[in-house]
Amino acid sequence: MTASDRVxxxxxxxxxxxxxxxxxxxxxxxxxxxSRRSAESLRIVREDRFHLAERFASPGKFRVAADLLEKxxxxxLLDAQPGTGRRAAAIMLLHQLGEDGETDEEAIRFEELSPxxxxxxxxxxxxPGAGDRFLLDLSRITDEEAYTEAQRxxxxxxxxxxxxxxxxxxxxxSGLAHAHPPExxxxxxxxxxxxxxxxxxxxxxxxxxxxxxxxxRRPGLQLLYDRSPMRELARLAGLxxxxxxxxxxxxxxxxxxxxxxxxxxxxxxxxxxxxxxARTAPERALLLAAAVFEEAHADTVHEAWRGLLKxxxxxxxxxxxLERIDFGQRLITLGIERDPDGRLRFEQLAYADAVRTYFWAxxxxxxEKLAEWIGVTTGLPxxxxxxxxxxxxxxxxxxxxxGRPDHLFDLxxxxxxxxxxxxxxxxxxxxxxxGLSHExxxxxxxxxxxDCVNSTSLSDGVVRALTAACVRSLSSTHPDQAVVRxxxxxxxxxxxxxxxxxxxxxxxxxxxxxxxLLVDRLRxxxxxxxxxxxxxxxLLTELLRSDRVPDPPRWPDLFLGWEAVFSQPPTxxxxxxxxxxxxxxxxxxxxxxxxxxxxxxxxxxxxxLHRLYAIACDWAGAARDPxxxxxxxRLWQHIDQAQYARADRTQRAGDGPRTTEEAP
Numbered sequence: 001m002t003a004s005d006r007v008x009x010x011x012x013x014x015x016x017x018x019x020x021x022x023x024x025x026x027x028x029x030x031x032x033x034x035s036r037r038s039a040e041s042l043r044i045v046r047e048d049r050f051h052l053a054e055r056f057a058s059p060g061k062f063r064v065a066a067d068l069l070e071k072x073x074x075x076x077l078l079d080a081q082p083g084t085g086r087r088a089a090a091i092m093l094l095h096q097l098g099e100d101g102e103t104d105e106e107a108i109r110f111e112e113l114s115p116x117x118x119x120x121x122x123x124x125x126x127x128p129g130a131g132d133r134f135l136l137d138l139s140r141i142t143d144e145e146a147y148t149e150a151q152r153x154x155x156x157x158x159x160x161x162x163x164x165x166x167x168x169x170x171x172x173x174s175g176l177a178h179a180h181p182p183e184x185x186x187x188x189x190x191x192x193x194x195x196x197x198x199x200x201x202x203x204x205x206x207x208x209x210x211x212x213x214x215x216x217r218r219p220g221l222q223l224l225y226d227r228s229p230m231r232e233l234a235r236l237a238g239l240x241x242x243x244x245x246x247x248x249x250x251x252x253x254x255x256x257x258x259x260x261x262x263x264x265x266x267x268x269x270x271x272x273x274x275x276x277x278a279r280t281a282p283e284r285a286l287l288l289a290a291a292v293f294e295e296a297h298a299d300t301v302h303e304a305w306r307g308l309l310k311x312x313x314x315x316x317x318x319x320x321x322l323e324r325i326d327f328g329q330r331l332i333t334l335g336i337e338r339d340p341d342g343r344l345r346f347e348q349l350a351y352a353d354a355v356r357t358y359f360w361a362x363x364x365x366x367x368e369k370l371a372e373w374i375g376v377t378t379g380l381p382x383x384x385x386x387x388x389x390x391x392x393x394x395x396x397x398x399x400x401x402x403g404r405p406d407h408l409f410d411l412x413x414x415x416x417x418x419x420x421x422x423x424x425x426x427x428x429x430x431x432x433x434x435g436l437s438h439e440x441x442x443x444x445x446x447x448x449x450x451d452c453v454n455s456t457s458l459s460d461g462v463v464r465a466l467t468a469a470c471v472r473s474l475s476s477t478h479p480d481q482a483v484v485r486x487x488x489x490x491x492x493x494x495x496x497x498x499x500x501x502x503x504x505x506x507x508x509x510x511x512x513x514x515x516x517l518l519v520d521r522l523r524x525x526x527x528x529x530x531x532x533x534x535x536x537x538x539l540l541t542e543l544l545r546s547d548r549v550p551d552p553p554r555w556p557d558l559f560l561g562w563e564a565v566f567s568q569p570p571t572x573x574x575x576x577x578x579x580x581x582x583x584x585x586x587x588x589x590x591x592x593x594x595x596x597x598x599x600x601x602x603x604x605x606x607x608x609l610h611r612l613y614a615i616a617c618d619w620a621g622a623a624r625d626p627x628x629x630x631x632x633x634r635l636w637q638h639i640d641q642a643q644y645a646r647a648d649r650t651q652r653a654g655d656g657p658r659t660t661e662e663a664p
Contacts, residue, residue: 046110049095054206055234056092057199059084060192065169068187069093072130072165075158077184079172080191083229085199087137087439089191090169094133097167108132112477113157114443115141115150126513128157128166140440141173151181196225196233203237209244211253220261232264239263243349259349267354275358278334281314290336290344291355292374292394293387297342300382302327304373311373312366353394360398371399371407375414378427389430396434405441408434409448412465419461422499424468428461432469436477446474446481453488460496463489467500475507482507483514487521490539501539505548512550516557518543523564541565541573546584546591555597562601570611578615586631595631599638609639 059080069076076093080086094110109132128134136154141147154170161168172180172188180188197216204211224233239260243249249259278284282305289305296304331338335347346352360367374395378388392411399407408431416428435445449466452458458466467489475482486507489500508514522540542548544561565577581594602608613636620632 049091049110052088052091053095055199055203056088057085057194057202058092059086059089059194061189062089062093062191065089065093065189065191066096068189069097069167069169072167073162075161075168075170075187077170077172077180077188078191079177079180079188080174081193082139082174083231084191084193085230086139086171086191088230090135090137090171093169094135094167097133109134111135112137115146115153128160128164130165132164132166134161134166134168135171136168137171138173139171142175144176144179147173147176147179194230196228197221199230199233200225200237203234204240207237207241209240209253211257215253215257218257220265224264236260236264239350246349249349262348263350263354267348267350268358270348271351271354271358274334275362281312282309283330283334285309285312285314286330287334287355288359290331290334290346291352291359292391293377294345294352295343295390296387297382298327298331298338298344299342300380300387301344303380303382304377307377308373311369311376356394356398357401360402364402367399367402367404367407370395371404371411375411378415385426388427392427392430393434396431400435400438400441405435405438405444405448409445413452413462416461416465417459419464422464422495424461424464428465429468429472432465433473436469436473442477446478449474449485450481453485458489458492460494463492463494463496463500467496467503471503471507479507479511479514480517483518484521487518487539491536501542504539505543508543508550509548510550512554512557515543515550516554519557519561523561537565537568537571538573541577544577546580546594553591553594555593558594559597559601562598563603566598566602566605566608570607574611575615575618578612579619582616582619582628582631582635585634586625586627592631592634595635596638599635599642602642604642604645606643609642613639 065076065078068074078086078090078093080089109126109129111132112135115136115138134157136150136157138147138150141150157168160166200216201213224236228236237260240253240256243256243259244253249255275284275287278287285308286305289308290301293301293304328338331344335351337345337347339345346355360370374391378391383391395411396408399405412428412431412435415425415431419425419428432445432449436442436449438445449469452462453466467486470482470486470489474485483504486500486504490497490504492500504518508518519540522536522543540561544558544565549558565574578598581591581598584591585595599609599612602612616632616635620628
């Protein structure tokens with residue numbers, strides 16, 4: 001037997017082929033099963049990394065860390081003050097190791113790992129492979145107990161990374177320097193704050209801003225360069241771009257920069273003064289409604305404003321509309337413009353964002369009511385889909401900033417629950433995507449989604465929203481968890497569940513590691529249960545069809561899947577599965593290995609072998625094609641060999657005590 005004749009399969013319990021032909025050797029479960037995926041896992045999205053690389057200004061000691069990380073098997077720990085861009089530096093250290101290449105059939109992974117153990121129902125990440133790059137961000141840990149647990153996880157990761165020649169960068173928490181492991185001191189680099197002017201300069205140049213270095217040396221900027229967090233400096237550059245693109249704030253860089261500086265330095269004070277000046281409930285409500293619904297049509301903002309007053313329990317004035325201050329005058333008093341299309345916006349740059357921030361920070365007792373208001377008013381008929389999504393994002397940013405992710409998630413479920421049609425509710429999907437992408441609450445949203453997909457009853461609208469969030473967001477950052485959640489959704493009944501099934505198969509179809517993960521997930525319940533496991537068995541037979549298998553196939557994955565299917569009583573579910581592989585074998589002789597492996601996966605069970613024989617007869621007889629007849633004949637030959645082997649083992653078992661090798 002040559003090397004090309006051998007396929008290694010794990011977790012099986014006996015020989016498959018005792019007759020002539022290629023031998024398939026089956027070993028016990030072991031390291032060989034730790035296959036790696038052909039795309040990025042738990043990935044920091046590639047496009048985001050390239051975007052960051054274009055704008056990244058290296059902090060002090062960055063080169064020291066890069067030199068330490070360069071050697072395969074190395075681990076570098078970054079210690080830095082909050083606001084110095086430590087997470088961005090960690091990502092860039094890994095990114096600058098080189099382009100994502102491929103080794104053999106597997107791609108180099110670029111993953112962010114969780115500080116803690118996976119929750120129930122989620123998988124442990126696949127072990128590292130040569131050249132893989134990992135980020136472990138511990139910067140949000142604030143207590144020693146959690147840090148001690150993270151250190152235990154880190155110890156295991158270090159060993160694996162060193163053994164296989166991967167790379168790991170760890171961002172250490174601030175305020176816990178006394179708890180840092182002393183043995184890691186040689187691998188720890190204390191990053192220094194980047195030059196603020198360099199951060200601003202790179203961002204502005206990438207936005208093609210017409211400026212000269214002297215423009216960035218004006219009074220008032222140096223304090224920002226020296227003290228502002230890197231994200232605030234990036235925000236300042238973004239506001240300069242917004243001022244330019246709006247066309248409302250002059251035509252030169254100095255004017256745009258003036259507006260941006262006022263937005264980051266003065267807006268909070270200006271908004272505070274305006275809110276304190278506007279002492280009546282209608283004035284304050286209009287200020288907030290305009291800030292949340294900015295760029296919506298004036299009539300819609302008016303309706304949202306009246307809805308907010310009703311939600312907070314404001315009593316209507318006894319006078320008639322004609323006796324009240326007209327809506328336009330109220331807008332002018334609050335510094336709100338109405339453009340020629342009738343849409344509202346504030347006169348000053350980034351003013352709406354400052355208003356929203358002020359109200360959520362200073363009126364905590366209103367947050368529940370504001371969530372209720374958003375839940376209703378985002379459905380106003382005058383809003384476009386883009387308007388609705390913008391409003392959801394604005395509300396979501398404030399809810400997350402004030403530590404209320406439940407407000408955003410609960411609204412997503414509410415909106416999705418009332419959705420009809422195959423497209424679902426854009427508001428719900430936007431809310432889930434925003435939560436999943438949040439650095440602080442992303443894990444919270446993943447856990448809530450897992451709880452949700454395991455609930456006993458979900459509307460089709462919620463299933464569609466969760467499916468879309470898995471495909472569009474979660475699959476890009478945590479594909480393993482996306483597979484787990486989609487599997488639960490696909491096991492349900494209804495059209496939405498079928499859409500989740502197609503999304504699930506599409507996600508794993510080109511990814512060997514995810515395909516193996518799903519096979520394992522589905523074969524477990526199918527192996528342990530019978531009728532109660534009908535949905536997993538149905539999904540498993542669909543997954544194992546020849547047109548859903550990654551190319552080229554990993555025969556060990558397929559064998560274990562087929563073994564789980566054929567261990568159950570024969571059903572009609574087998575027909576499509578087996579016939580798909582007979583079709584493939586008829587078209588491609590290199591796929592004939594499937595015939596032998598399918599027969600081997602029956603473990604010689606007579607009922608299963610008879611069913612395979614009947615399916616092949618039906619398949620060959622339906623077309624009366626000589627090619628089909630030949631393929632069916634080869635399958636029958638494998639069936640005969642399996643039956644012969646079984647009979648031989650039975651006879652030998654009757655002759656005396658069985659050895660370990662002879663045991664079935």
